Each structure stands twice: as structure tokens, then as C-alpha cells.
Amino acid sequence: MSKVRGGMEIFRHGLGFLLVYYGVRIILTVIGLLIVSMMLYPVAFAVLTSLIRGQVIITRFEDLQKYGLTLDHYLSVVTDEEFRSALITSIIVSILTIIVAVLVITPAAYAFSRFRFWGKDTLLFTYLVLSQVGSGFGVAAVIALYVFLLKLDAMGIPLLGNPFILPLIYVAGAVPFQTWLMKSFFDGLPRELDEAAFIDGASWGQIVFKVILPSSKPAMIVIAMFAFMNAWGEFIIASFLRVKTLAAYLYETATGLSIAWADFAARTILFAIPIVILYAIAQRYIGEAMTYGASKG
């Protein structure tokens, strides 16, 4: 549309207008670039800090020349025993979280989308509210949970330091939000699909495995992604329960006034890579999900 208009304007105003038009476009683009680089500055800073030789905080561009760049910090992180064992814990916890989340949330969301039952609307409304005050409530719940688990632990059930309890807690915390997300996906799937199968006399097993599961694959991938990002990045619950996931390990090393900055940056960047990659792949879904509450209103 702008092109057409631009063309029309040329006839009207001639070459002078053309110059102004492209001049404005270029100036605006340069301003845009400046804004983007300003907003991305912390990211660039983190990457450079992890690459610079020695444990320094870069303040000027000359520092890069003065100290030189190296991959040593990444090497030292990869060979760090603690980092590796935390990585393995994190992988186990994340995979289990994904499995539990998909297994538990998919059927519930399907039920919310298709079935009618008593208390359905109330429950959905509660989920919506809780997913909005989730973070503060989450921390309160974590402390409550910790106290509660302390009690169970004292009774002889080994819960503190047990990585297998984490997936359940993570899925529990994500139930309101992810149920909503998945439910709205199912709402978008045509009802006729499963109803036709019913009418054709398919059994429940057939319907589940032949109709519902194949068609909900994309939604399950989204759930799995969110479950992974949650489990991978969470560190408050993990450190409360003394499970050393990668995030909990990073949090432990993040405190203190003077830490080995470069090593820390390298560690955190390695930790962030899976999430950044996932985000890049699924940007659209994540954007939609993040602004979900606002569009729902």
C-alpha cells in the first residue's frame, strides 16, 4: 500500500519528495537499529564477558583488544565436574517434567474442551485467576510446600534432595496456565472429528489413539516446550529442596560481590542455549501464549 501511495506522490511532487521519502525511511531505520542495539546491549555484554580472557568486566571497546578473546571459559565450564552432574540432574528433571505434563494436562484439557460436567466453569475460572497471580502465589506455595515436605521428610519419606519430586511440583504449578492453553487448542479442533468416530462406533481406545492423540500433537509439543522451559529455568524450588539442577547450581554461584565473572557468564550462557533455541523455533506459539491473558480479557 505504501508503495502505491509513494508512486502516486512522485507524480504529484516530483524527485524532491522521493528524496525526502527515502531519507525519512533510512533515518527511521537507523533509529530503529539504535533502539534494537540498546535493548540487546545486555545480551551482547554477557556474550563478550564470557569470551574475554581473564575475569574482567568489560567497560570499553578497547578492553576487547587489551585482553583478547578466548574460549577458555567455556572449556573450563564443560570440564567442571559440578556443572556436569548438575546438567545431568537438569536433563532428567526436565524430561520427567515433560512426560508428566503431557500425560496429565492433555487429557484434562480435552475434557475441559469437550465434556460438560458440574463445576467446569468454576474450575476454569479459578485456573484463569490463579494463572495470573501465579508468581507471587507460587513463591508462597513454595515456602508452604517446603515446610510441608520438611514434615514429610521428618516422618522418614526422603523428599529433600530427591530430584524425582521436582517434576511433580513443576507440573502442578503449571496446571492452570497449561490447561487453559491446551483447552483453547482443543476448542479450535473441530468437534465433528471425534463425534464422527463415535457415530461410526469406534471404541474409546480407538478414539484416543487414532483420533485425539494424532490431532493434538502440535498442542502436546507446545506443552512439552513450556514444561521444558519451566523445569530448565526454575531454581527457587530446586534450591529450597536442595536438588542441584543446573539452574540451582548457577543461582548458588551467582551470589557474592566478586565472582569469576567470565566463568559465570559462560556457565549461564551454556545453560541458556537450549531455551534460546527452543524459543527461536517456537517463537510464534510462545508469543501467543505469553499474551494469552491480555487477549482473553
Added chain:
Amino acid sequence: MKRGKNREKLLQLYPKKIALLLIIPSLAIYLFFMIWPIVFSVYIAFTDATSLNIAPSPEKLQDLRNARVCVMQAYESKEIIGARAHEAYVRLKSARDRLYQIYLELKSRVDKNESVDVEYIQSILDDINEAEENISIAKEYIKGLFQCNTTYTILDPHIADNLSSALDAYGYYVKSPLQQMALSLFTENVSPADIAPVVEALNNTIEKLDLALISIEDVGTDFDGFVHRVLNEIDRELYRLELHFVGLKNLYELLHDARFIYSIYKTLLFVVTSVPLKVTVGVLLAFFFSSPMIYGRKIWRALLLTPWAIPVLLSVTTWRILFIPERGPLAKAFDPFVPGGHFSIFADEWHAFIVYNIVEMWLAYPFIMTVTMGAIAGIPKELIEAAYIDGAGIWLRFRKIMLPQVIRPILFATVLTTGASLQAFMVPLLINSGGPQGMIHVPGLPPELGNKNEFMVLFGYNRAYFDNEYGYAAASYLVLVVFLAIYIFVWLKITRMGKR
């Protein structure tokens, strides 16, 4: 008729039983790991729960109970206990008498304003050491008065406290100064000014020893009273290990705790400052990058959403490094604005507060921006074109056509992001744990030492994580829930209003 049939068919196809079956796993996990603990914490909020009494080890409790029973049976071995107490008494008495002699000697010098010669101090050093040894041995005797098979040391608090403080004062203020004087520090005579504090401490020690001696004598004369005191001490320990219902005490204390009131104030202030900041930035960015005049705007937009892609652990800690006082590049950049000092998130509460605002803005603008851009994209092109043809200028087009179309989504997004600010936790935690520490003054309340930027969620977290005061932390979350309830109420009101 037709509708009824339809419903019947629906019920047949989607039986309620199956629905419940499908929902129960998720509901069970949710109830068990989220709702149950929260209900439990509401109960905790009315108790004096700490790390000691929330889950005391059964062995420790049993040990204390055993000790209690054992002390009750002490009457049978009254003579033995008396004999042991006597041994302790003799040791203590000899130490006390020798120290008293030294005290008199030194005091007379001080009174006469005479200096003390080093040789004299060297000559009494052995006695000084022996006295300490005797007191220690007496203490061991006292600890072993009851031959009970428990790991908990059964003590009469009168004797134990006096002996402990006597030993502390003696070791620190009497023994080591005298040793230093005798060794190399003073080659000449020691002036009365230097010896006076030693004399004072010695006097103190002797007073404590006398008190302990009286209590030990009691073991022989007033055995009942002695046993009673010991039992009381055990009961106090037992009490500390038990959870007690304290009613509204936690809430009362919270509302009289300067730290908590200040925390509410800071939280609300943060809402007031951070929400306009992030909404403004997000909306401006959205409008700017919606302009078709910019080359490659799709790429820039995608890049601008980077804060979403990065775990807070990386992004917020990076901001922290950027603001490390005197070293981080951004802290240095802010230095000129601080006359005669440095921009320090670890020293100045408002500097830290500014940084929280910047970081919160950075974390949240993608949300506002995405919502606004979605709304802008939703404006029908024909509307703008029609206005353009009608000769409406940029400002008029913006105000009359674009703004009414986007204001609603922005309002919703603002309400949601207000909730995020109200529950701000990660940012202060990762920037400086809600510091810096200092005396917090709130009008009408006694000042308290605490973190000056502990927002409400962080307040409860720090009470639980660092202070282990679970009851107090849970109570603070009860207050938080009140704030959240008000927020949800407003949120729903605005949502309903918008729908109409």
C-alpha cells in the same frame, strides 16, 4: 425437542464419568502440591513455626523426654549428686579464692595509681591458667551431675549461665591481656590505666563465680529447688521444639514491624513507578516498529523480543554485572549523576530501586509491545486510508482512529503487568537480594535493621529462607493475599467493563 435430543447425544458421547477420569490426575497433582500446602501455610501463619519446631527429629524429642524422666528419678541418687556438686564446689572455690587474692593485689595498685611490674604478672600467670582450668573442670562436673544416658546436657541454668559468662569474661578480658603483658608487649611496668580494665573484668568474673557457688551450694541445701530449675530448663527446651498456636500474634507483629510496613510501601511504590515505565516503553516501541517506513522491521521486532527468550537467571544476573558499583559499565555511566560518590546498588536503596525499574522494564516491554502491535495490526486498513483521503493529519489519525482501537488491549496488558510488578520477586532477589541493609525507619514504629528493598513476596521468602521463621513468613503471605485479592478484583472489574 431437538435441543434436548442433542444434549442427550452429547451426554452419551461425552459421559461425565470419563470427564472426571481425565481431569483427576491433573487436579490431584495440583491439589496436592499447590493447594494443600497453601492451606497448610494458612494454618502455619497462626503458629510460631520455625525450623526448630516444624519437624523436630523424634530422637531429639525422645532424648529430652528421657532426660526429664531421669531428672525426676534424681532423688534416689541425691547423695551421689551432692558429692559431685561438692567436688565442683571445691574446685570453683579454690579458683575463686586465688583470683580474689590477685584481684585485691591488682586493685590496691590501681587505687594507689601505681604501675604493676611485669615480673609480678609473670609470677601469677600459672595461677591465672590454673584458675581457668579449675573453672572448666568444675563446669564439666556440673554437666555430669546427673548420670543420665542422654545426648542433651542436663544443666541447672543458674549455674551453667554464670559459669559460662564467667569463663567468657575471664578468658577474653583477664587472661589474654595479662598474657600479653607478661610476654613481649610491655617490657616495662604496666601502667594503672592498662591494668584497670583487667581489674574490672576480674571483679566481674568473681561476682559470677560467687553466684555460681551459691547455686551449687543449693544442691546440698535446697535439692528440690535445684531439681525444679533443671526440669524447667528441659521443659523450656521441649517447648521450643513444639509447634504452638499463637493466634493473631504473627499478624500483630507484622503490622508493627517497620521492615514489613516499609516493604509494603516499597512494593506499591514499585508498582507506581515501574508500570508506567514499562507500558510507555512497550507502547512506543510497538508504534515505532509498526511503521511501514522502517526497513526490515520484522527482523527488528523479532530481535526486540529477545528478553523473552532468555532465562532470568542469565538476563538479570547480567544486569547485575552491568551495575556492579565502580566496575560495571552502566554503574560507571551513572556515576556522574551521583555527586561525590558512586552509583551503588549495594549501598544506596534508591540506586537499587532505579535498577529494578530498568530491569523490570526490560523484562516486560516485549509483553506490552506484542499486545500493542497485535492491536495495531488489527486496525482495518480501510479506516486509516479513508481518514487519510478525508485529509486527517497524522496526529488526528493517531488520536481519533488508532488510539481508540488499541486502548483496550493496552489497558488489559497494563492490568496484567501491574500484577507482575506487585509480585516482583526475581528482579530484587537476583540484583541484590532486596538490599542494601540498614536501619528502617517508619513513623510511629521502632526502627529495625533490615533489607530496604524487600518487596512483599521477597519479604516472606527471606523470612523463610534466611531466618527460618516459617510462621512469620506465612503470615506475611496472608497479607500479600489480601493485596492480590484486591488486585484480582480490579482486574476482573476492568475486564468486565471492557467487555461491555
